[in-house]
Amino acid sequence: MRSLTTCLLICMITLLSFKTDTTIGYEVGDKAMDFELVNASSTINGIDKTVSFNDYKNAKGFIIIFTCNHCPFSKAYEERIIALQKKYEKKDIHVIAINPNDKERQPSDSYDNMKIRAKEKGFNFAYLYDETQDIAKAYGARKTPHVYLLDSKKQVKYIGAIDDNTEGGNSVKKKYVENAIAEMLAGKSITKPTSKAIGCTIKWKQ
Amino acid sequence: MKTTLLILLVSSISFLAFQIDNQATSAKKKVAPITFSELQERLGNTGDELIVCNFWATWCKPCIEEMPYFEELQKKYADKKVKVLFVSLDRPSTRTSRVQKFVNDKGVESEVVLLDEPNLSQDDWIPLIDKNWEGDIPATLYVNTLENIRVFHTGSYESFDELETKVKSLIK
Numbered sequence: 001m002r003s004l005t006t007c008l009l010i011c012m013i014t015l016l017s018f019k020t021d022t023t024i025g026y027e028v029g030d031k032a033m034d035f036e037l038v039n040a041s042s043t044i045n046g047i048d049k050t051v052s053f054n055d056y057k058n059a060k061g062f063i064i065i066f067t068c069n070h071c072p073f074s075k076a077y078e079e080r081i082i083a084l085q086k087k088y089e090k091k092d093i094h095v096i097a098i099n100p101n102d103k104e105r106q107p108s109d110s111y112d113n114m115k116i117r118a119k120e121k122g123f124n125f126a127y128l129y130d131e132t133q134d135i136a137k138a139y140g141a142r143k144t145p146h147v148y149l150l151d152s153k154k155q156v157k158y159i160g161a162i163d164d165n166t167e168g169g170n171s172v173k174k175k176y177v178e179n180a181i182a183e184m185l186a187g188k189s190i191t192k193p194t195s196k197a198i199g200c201t202i203k204w205k206q
Numbered sequence: 207m208k209t210t211l212l213i214l215l216v217s218s219i220s221f222l223a224f225q226i227d228n229q230a231t232s233a234k235k236k237v238a239p240i241t242f243s244e245l246q247e248r249l250g251n252t253g254d255e256l257i258v259c260n261f262w263a264t265w266c267k268p269c270i271e272e273m274p275y276f277e278e279l280q281k282k283y284a285d286k287k288v289k290v291l292f293v294s295l296d297r298p299s300t301r302t303s304r305v306q307k308f309v310n311d312k313g314v315e316s317e318v319v320l321l322d323e324p325n326l327s328q329d330d331w332i333p334l335i336d337k338n339w340e341g342d343i344p345a346t347l348y349v350n351t352l353e354n355i356r357v358f359h360t361g362s363y364e365s366f367d368e369l370e371t372k373v374k375s376l377i378k
Contacts, residue, residue, distance in 0.1 A: 072265045106267070142360070143342035161341075164327040167297075173327070196332035198295050201268060201342040201361060 025140010028193045032064070032154045035135045037098065037128035040114035044126050047115060051096070051126045053154065061093040061157075061184060063177060064148040066141040068099045069117045070108040071200035074144045076166050078121055081145075084162070084177065085125040093181060095125035100136030101144070105203040136202055143199030149180050157184050160195035235314060237306045239298065239322040242331045248291070252351045255287045256377055259347040261335075263295045264308045268362040269344040273314070275366040279373060280316040286377060290316040295343060298322040348376050 026032060036052045044051050053059070063084055067074040085095040101109035111129045118127045130136050139148055149158035158180035165171040176195045183190050249257060260276055262269035273292070280290040292314070294305050301320050309318050323331065332341050336358035339345060348357040355376055363369040 142340040146340070161329065164329055166328075174329075195329045196339065196341045197328045198263075198332070198341045198343060200266060201344070203268075 025138070026148065026156045026159070028156050028159060030156050032148065032150050032156055033138055037130055037135065038111070039126050039128055040111060041118035041123040041125065041127040043124060051128055056094055059092050059094060060152050061181070062150040063088070063093065063095045064139070064150060065095060065097045066100050066136055066139070066144055066146040066202070067097050068101050068106070068109045068144045069113050070106055071144045073166055073199045076168065077145050077162055080162055080168060082122070082124055088181065091185065097123070097125055097127045098130050098135060099127065100130040100133050100141060101203040102133070102205040105206070109203065133205060141202060143201055145199055147177055149177060149184070151184055157190050158193050161197035164195070166197070235309055235318055237294065237301055237309055237318045237320055239301060240319040242321065242323040242326050245293065245321065246334070249347070249349050250351060252349055254350070254352045255289050256348060256350045256355065256373070258288060258290045258373065259293060259349065260290065261293050261295060261343050261345045263343060264304045265296070266343055272344060272362040275363050275369045277314065277316055278366050279369055283373065288373060288377065292316055292318040294318060294320040296320060350376070
């Protein structure tokens with residue numbers, strides 16, 4: 001009887017340890033949840049209006065980018081994010097940028113500052129405020145920038161960096177997101193579904 | 207005779223002043239560039255020492271905020287075979303203008319290196335530090351190759367106690 005109890009206990013502990021090892025957030029292949037977040041840019045429904053997937057009729061995909069105002073890595077990619085929207089909106093694939101940072105910990109990432117940045121830089125994409133940080137948590141975003149490419153069914157096809165070099169320009173050798181989009185549109189499987197890059201840790205509420 | 211003595215005096219003072227200045231400068235830690243394979247070398251051969259390898263950047267606010275805890279750790283555990291290594295991920299072109307300036311201004315005493323790796327992309331080397339690391343900083347790697355210890359931590363430490371508790375659990 002005692003050895004059975006010990007056995008059961010060991011089994012339970014083993015199972016629990018597996019559970020904690022599970023990655024929190026989306027993995028490639030998962031279906032992404034919808035959201036309704038307020039927009040700091042003048043796109044879609046306009047400033048201060050909410051945006052969700054339904055606002056994009058017949059979208060063939062989404063380039064979800066967790067990003068913010070202050071992080072130098074986010075700033076380094078701003079032009080490239082604008083370029084992605086410009087290039088792919090014709091193909092009904094849209095960039096949706098989401099700022100997940102807590103403004104108490106990072107005042108420069110407040111909603112008001114998002115509006116200023118969006119206007120200054122002429123963001124041509126929705127720049128949404130994830131105030132509760134629930135969306136960032138659901139996705140499993142860890143830093144800015146952090147990209148999730150979704151197909152028309154909101155299935156995650158790619159997670160990671162936009163390309164392989166923060167510097168941009170001629171330093172870029174591999175355009176991860178663009179390559180993934182090309183394969184996605186061609187109905188092929190994604191040869192490089194994930195990538196890693198240095199970024200600023202998300203400022204979680206304390 | 208008087209002129210010779212004067213020249214000798216001036217020379218001695220200049221020489222002495224130069225020596226003092228030299229000593230003052232060498233007391234400031236120099237930020238050396240390091241390639242990824244050089245870093246791997248160090249992390250792969252720690253001897254009987256725990257290397258506390260902290261990835262940071264001058265532009266990373268939470269990284270700066272936790273640096274004093276690592277400095278305190280180095281001071282307190284220097285004779286307990288714990289070595290703090292700050293690895294800056296600032297742009298290599300800013301090693302002098304930003305990183306060295308930061309180290310000088312703050313008087314950082316632990317060793318600081320800057321990762322200057324032209325041949326590997328971040329996507330190549332990040333998984334080699336830790337396969338679960340997404341690239342968010344600050345991040346800290348604890349390695350002791352002799353004791354087979356390799357532990358990775360992402361996010362910042364909120365207090366010295368938190369950092370010390372972690373280190374204590376890894377050293378005998």
